[in-house]
Amino acid sequence: MQLILQGISHRYGGTNVLEDISFAVGDGEIVCIVGPSGCGKSTLLRIAGGLERPGEGEALIAGKAPEGSLNPLTYIFQDFALLPWRTVAGNVSLVLEDHGIETKRRRAIIDDVLSRTNLSDFAHALPRQLSGGMKQRVAIARALAVKPAIMLMDEPLSALDSQTRELLMDDLVALWQRERFSACYVTHNLAEAVRLGRRIVVLSRRPGRIREVVDIDMPLAERPERLVELEKLQRRVWEIMREEAREADREISDVA
Amino acid sequence: MSHEAASTQGAGREEDTAAPEAARPVPFRGGGFTHRRLGPVAPIVFLAIIALWEAGSRAGIISPIALPAPSEALGALGDLVTTGMLWKHLGASIYRLGLGWVLGSLVGISVGLMVGLFSLARAGLLPLVSALFPIPKIALLPLFIIWFGIGEGSKVATILFGTFFPTVIATYGGVDNVDRNLIRMGQSFGLSWLSIVRKIIIPGAMPAILSGFRISASIAIVLLVAAEMIGAETGIGAYILMAGALFALDQLIAGVALLSMLGLAIAWLIGRAERALLSWRA
Numbered sequence: 245m246q247l248i249l250q251g252i253s254h255r256y257g258g259t260n261v262l263e264d265i266s267f268a269v270g271d272g273e274i275v276c277i278v279g280p281s282g283c284g285k286s287t288l289l290r291i292a293g294g295l296e297r298p299g300e301g302e303a304l305i306a307g308k309a310p311e312g313s314l315n316p317l318t319y320i321f322q323d324f325a326l327l328p329w330r331t332v333a334g335n336v337s338l339v340l341e342d343h344g345i346e347t348k349r350r351r352a353i354i355d356d357v358l359s360r361t362n363l364s365d366f367a368h369a370l371p372r373q374l375s376g377g378m379k380q381r382v383a384i385a386r387a388l389a390v391k392p393a394i395m396l397m398d399e400p401l402s403a404l405d406s407q408t409r410e411l412l413m414d415d416l417v418a419l420w421q422r423e424r425f426s427a428c429y430v431t432h433n434l435a436e437a438v439r440l441g442r443r444i445v446v447l448s449r450r451p452g453r454i455r456e457v458v459d460i461d462m463p464l465a466e467r468p469e470r471l472v473e474l475e476k477l478q479r480r481v482w483e484i485m486r487e488e489a490r491e492a493d494r495e496i497s498d499v500a
Numbered sequence: 501m502s503h504e505a506a507s508t509q510g511a512g513r514e515e516d517t518a519a520p521e522a523a524r525p526v527p528f529r530g531g532g533f534t535h536r537r538l539g540p541v542a543p544i545v546f547l548a549i550i551a552l553w554e555a556g557s558r559a560g561i562i563s564p565i566a567l568p569a570p571s572e573a574l575g576a577l578g579d580l581v582t583t584g585m586l587w588k589h590l591g592a593s594i595y596r597l598g599l600g601w602v603l604g605s606l607v608g609i610s611v612g613l614m615v616g617l618f619s620l621a622r623a624g625l626l627p628l629v630s631a632l633f634p635i636p637k638i639a640l641l642p643l644f645i646i647w648f649g650i651g652e653g654s655k656v657a658t659i660l661f662g663t664f665f666p667t668v669i670a671t672y673g674g675v676d677n678v679d680r681n682l683i684r685m686g687q688s689f690g691l692s693w694l695s696i697v698r699k700i701i702i703p704g705a706m707p708a709i710l711s712g713f714r715i716s717a718s719i720a721i722v723l724l725v726a727a728e729m730i731g732a733e734t735g736i737g738a739y740i741l742m743a744g745a746l747f748a749l750d751q752l753i754a755g756v757a758l759l760s761m762l763g764l765a766i767a768w769l770i771g772r773a774e775r776a777l778l779s780w781r782a
Binding site: 293295314315317318319321323325327328329330338339341342370372386390 | 679681682684685686687688689690691692695699700703780781782
């Protein structure tokens with residue numbers, strides 16, 4: 245399934261946050277969106293998944309969702325968004341309960357996704373008992389349970405410490421090798437972007453416009469061995485962004 | 501200069517960890533501003549006050565006309581038990597309190613959810629709630645007597661109205677405080693509106709609703725006594741009023757002690773409910 249954004253513009257009150265953004269996420273492709281803080285990255289992602297209406301332009305999906313997909317466009321949030329009063333298994337169960345799946349099959353799906361994310365031993369733990377990395381794994385398990393066609397990831401690793409981030413990044417790469425999901429991955433971390441992205445969409449500071457799209461034609465599996473090339477790419481993206489980031493840093497914000 | 505000193509000292513490695521002569525401990529400046537659990541203090545304070553009071557009464561420092569001794573109040577309480585009047589008064593009070601509080605809480609939670617969820621309800625009902633909340637419900641008792649009769653109806657209605665308003669305010673405040681990201685998460689997974697309310701909003705508002713219960717239960721007890729002082733033959737309020745009219749101060753103190761125990765019992769029950777329903781917090 246493909247996600248196509250066409251001429252998206254958006255404003256909050258009197259402030260333009262996004263201006264004429266167009267790009268597409270192809271089948272099995274990870275597209276990273278980077279940009280200085282406050283450039284509307286998260287707003288763009290909310291528009292892409294239908295959580296917010298764009299002022300202008302439209303978000304389109306093309307092609308059929310894979311067989312049995314319960315929720316084609318599925319989010320992974322920066323703050324994990326787990327219900328603190330439900331156990332790990334209960335949090336996964338939440339997103340299956342509205343689909344009229346019989347209890348036995350639901351339990352089988354939960355067991356399956358928890359084992360795929362190495363969480364089987366934590367099925368009955370509450371979120372407050374888990375580390376940040378574990379919480380995000382639960383959120384990933386929850387996303388897998390609905391068989392998404394396109395994952396919309398809003399800075400999924402930003403709330404984690406750098407070691408956990410490395411571990412989860414490896415998990416994500418391994419997961420992608422197996423499932424070949426499409427993803428729109430918003431981040432401010434350029435190292436994440438060059439490790440995961442097939443393409444990197446660089447946004448300008450507010451109002452966010454596409455500054456440049458950087459293609460990375462290197463298989464994900466080879467990237468850990470070709471760090472020198474990645475380093476060069478990362479520097480190139482940073483060169484594009486540097487001035488924008490500096491200006492954005494000096495701006496007075498009046499948008500919440 | 502300090503660099504030189506460091507390098508000359510570095511030559512003698514063993515001396516590095518050994519304390520120089522003028523070494524003294526870093527002064528401790530932390531601590532304080534936290535609370536320790538001191539279990540037996542509360543009963544000791546309580547018993548000490550009663551013992552002082554009793555001793556004062558026996559020594560004649562406290563006149564029995566001004567304040568009867570605790571032992572006399574205990575005697576009055578014993579009379580209540582032996583004559584069987586305790587259960588009659590307590591039963592009548594608990595019935596009114598239970599019925600009025602449960603109905604008031606149920607209606608209050610429903611209205612509070614509506615105010616929390618629907619803009620129309622918020623615009624229409626919230627000013628009404630703000631206008632009626634500060635009215636002392638006991639001032640409306642004569643009105644309630646005309647509407648619901650002199651019997652149980654008017655007393656239950658007083659408690660119901662007294663419970664209703666704080667519950668509405670606690671509930672809609674709780675709904676407003678539910679993490680918006682959790683609601684957005686529910687929407688992003690395509691959960692139905694009812695599922696979002698049932699599985700995300702109500703559990704999320706539960707801590708606020710339960711702390712509202714603490715306030716509404718105390719208000720309910722105050723209103724119970726007030727309502728029972730007007731046109732009731734049974735109930736703790738009626739018992740206290742009767743004792744006051746006869747200047748039977750021992751009975752008056754016994755009645756007040758009963759109310760205090762009722763309040764403690766309710767606080768304990770709500771504490772149990774909090775532990776059961778909010779075990780995920782801790």
